[in-house]
Amino acid sequence: MNLKENLSELRATTKLQWKLASMIPGTQRQTLLRQLREISKNVSCPHNESEILTVGLEVLSIPKDREGYVVEAGLYKGGSTAKISLFCKLSGRKLVAFDSFEGIPENTEEHAKSTLGHSLEGWFAKGTLCGSLDEVKANIEKYGEMEVCTFIKGWFENTMPDFKEKIAVAYLDVDLAASTRTCLKYLYPLIVSGGVLYSQDGDIPLAAAVFRDERFWEEWEEEVGFKMPHIENLGKKLIKVTKNV
Numbered sequence: 001m002n003l004k005e006n007l008s009e010l011r012a013t014t015k016l017q018w019k020l021a022s023m024i025p026g027t028q029r030q031t032l033l034r035q036l037r038e039i040s041k042n043v044s045c046p047h048n049e050s051e052i053l054t055v056g057l058e059v060l061s062i063p064k065d066r067e068g069y070v071v072e073a074g075l076y077k078g079g080s081t082a083k084i085s086l087f088c089k090l091s092g093r094k095l096v097a098f099d100s101f102e103g104i105p106e107n108t109e110e111h112a113k114s115t116l117g118h119s120l121e122g123w124f125a126k127g128t129l130c131g132s133l134d135e136v137k138a139n140i141e142k143y144g145e146m147e148v149c150t151f152i153k154g155w156f157e158n159t160m161p162d163f164k165e166k167i168a169v170a171y172l173d174v175d176l177a178a179s180t181r182t183c184l185k186y187l188y189p190l191i192v193s194g195g196v197l198y199s200q201d202g203d204i205p206l207a208a209a210v211f212r213d214e215r216f217w218e219e220w221e222e223e224v225g226f227k228m229p230h231i232e233n234l235g236k237k238l239i240k241v242t243k244n245v
């Protein structure tokens with residue numbers, strides 16, 4: 001991150017921490033923030049704190065009478081999973097986490113630059129961003145809340161079609177356009193009314209283009225029977241889709 005990005009991340013994180021202050025009492029909040037810092041310090045985390053805080057606040061805000069799991073797709077070393085598991089524990093939710101645990105799949109996508117101007121060349125080659133299931137579990141045992149987690153191992157296109165549970169909050173960090181499409185196709189229909197799906201790949205032009213692609217949504221509507229949803233934050237890093245039907 002350059003200086004400008006650092007400052008804007010600092011501002012966003014501070015704002016979210018204020019919001020957290022209105023939701024969790026002092027000591028519990030201090031413990032949570034210390035745990036989040038510990039994870040960032042000890043586990044390789046390719047996300048910004050503000051992204052996880054946004055998703056975490058969303059998990060804490062789920063009304064008690066709303067059904068649904070929290071679902072994460074794309075775990076890498078489990079840094080984001082460990083953090084989200086802490087929020088799930090606080091709000092009494094279960095977390096279902098999908099990954100190949102073999103890194104990025106075979107693909108022919110040509111990623112040049114992020115929307116922030118950073119080079120993405122070679123980032124998403126087959127096998128990159130790999131964390132094994134053992135590594136992820138070890139990180140969650142050490143820093144997160146294992147008891148709320150269930151792991152589903154395999155390529156999304158093979159594992160997601162069998163998942164039929166209701167989802168209250170979904171969080172995607174899957175880098176590829178193809179993986180984003182698969183997640184939307186199988187996970188969005190499971191989101192309950194009022195539920196939310198985040199993608200933190202809004203800065204990856206090919207992944208963000210899936211959300212803008214009217215053809216995709218038209219074909220998707222025919223296949224899964226849902227209209228193109230309301231999408232916020234297109235052009236920003238953390239895309240938000242809320243289901244209001």
Ligand SMILES: C[S@@+](CC[C@H](N)C(=O)[O-])C[C@H]1O[C@@H](n2cnc3c(N)ncnc32)[C@H](O)[C@@H]1O
Pocket residue numbers: 044045046047073074075076077078079080081098099100101102103104105129130131154155156157173174175176179182
């Ligand atoms: C950027 S990493 C996730 C980073 C993690 N959320 C964090 O912040 O610490 C992307 C992950 O997506 C997974 N992934 C991408 N496409 C996939 C697919 N089609 N099937 C299974 N896993 C996939 C990779 O294995 C990798 O672990």
